[in-house]
Amino acid sequence: MNAARFRNAAHYWRSSLVPDADMVTAEYYDHEFSPHWHDAYTVPVIEAGAECYDYRGAHHVAEAGSVPVINPGEVHTGARAVDAGWRYRVFYLPVPFVENLARDMSGRPESSPWFPVDIVRDADLARRLVVAHRLLESGADPLAAELALVDAVTTLLGRHALARPGIAPLATDANRVATMKSRLADDLLEPVTLAELAQTVGLSTFHAARLFTRETGLAPHAWRNQMRIVRALPALRAGASVTDVAAASGFTDQSHFTRHFKRTFGVPPGRWRRTRAKQRESARTYKHPDRRLAYPRFHRRTS
Incomplete structure (x- = not known):
């Protein structure tokens, strides 16, 4: 028996910060996924080992550090590509969630984002996705977790979607920044989400975080x-x-x-x-x- 091989173990979980989304933290040795599809965007990050899968008529091998995105409704498989198996973290992001973020980025209606068949190899993006996944899983700091998720998914959209949403211009707004500071500082023991912070100033989560970070030099959770x-x-x-x-x-x-x-x-x-x-x-x-x-x-x- 190979002592270094991964186990067949998976932990499926949800976060209230991403309604209707599923997440999984898993490792597999000899498990094989039969052809199947999801009604959400499947966004995995391979942490170790390698996974192979069939997708849109081609065979792919996703190594550690890669992000093999699967579009909603697309049939695919999954199995180990190396003897030890693979370990990964996966987001199953609802279509409306991703569509809304694309719209927030550009400031106008966007069609459903679509991602290329090729595996995304972007070490910085992989790091951002892992940070967001871990923060969501721990549940310790909802503000940091939601901000990390918005950052990771908008980075994915802005760099790798086939039709990349533009970034709407952002005007200086000292009053909104002051209001957000007050909301963050009033009660340091009270949990605050990025959505709640954005709602207090009438902005999307993407633009609230962007405005606050640009004007203060710190992300909202870091400032708090x-x-x-x-x-x-x-x-x-x-x-x-x-x-x-x-x-x-x-x-x-x-x-x-x-x-x-x-x-x-x-x-x-x-x-x-x-x-x-x-x-x-x-x-x-x-x-x-x-x-x-x-x-x-x-x-x-x-x-």
Whole structure:
């Protein structure tokens, strides 16, 4: 038996952020898919190994890092292309969801996007899709997950659809940005989705994220995490535990807080707090020496 082979194991799941969509995290060793079709866009990312499949009269081999997109209603198969099998993550995206994103990108009605038969080989796109899939699966940060999904799917549309939707121009709008900032900062413990944020300013999710990121330099979830860190500093200075501060600031857990804090300050929050405590202690105990400072005397030269 080959110890390095993949198992036959699949986890199908859904996210409330993508109504009617199915997702799967799976690995297969000797499973073979018979000819079948889906009424959704099938967007897999091969993470390891390789899969072969028949699609539109041709035989294809999708290796690790590739994105073998299958259009809705198109018959295809699936099997291992290497001895070990393959591991992948798959989005089954409803047609209306993809159509709406294409329309949001261009600002006008778009026909149903269609993708070429050839396998998409785009390492950056594959990375974006994997990030979105993992965030959706964990369910820890809905704002980051929805933003990552919109980013990944619009990247797929903008780079690889046969008829690529254009990007509608985006005007400066300080009032909308201020409203979104207020919505994100009002209650840092309250979960906020990208759809809810966009609704507060009357924009699509694509354009709300685009406007906010362009005007602030940070994506909405990154800006909110930065605000959480800023508001956490007084409690850390006062000596509160990192665990308590993380929970009170709206981070998922201590490791989530530590990761973002270190990206900002270069050190973990516990070390930052200890350094500040030592500085305060030094300031309290320091006393100026009780002696006169000697200054040299300067004599005026006489001729």
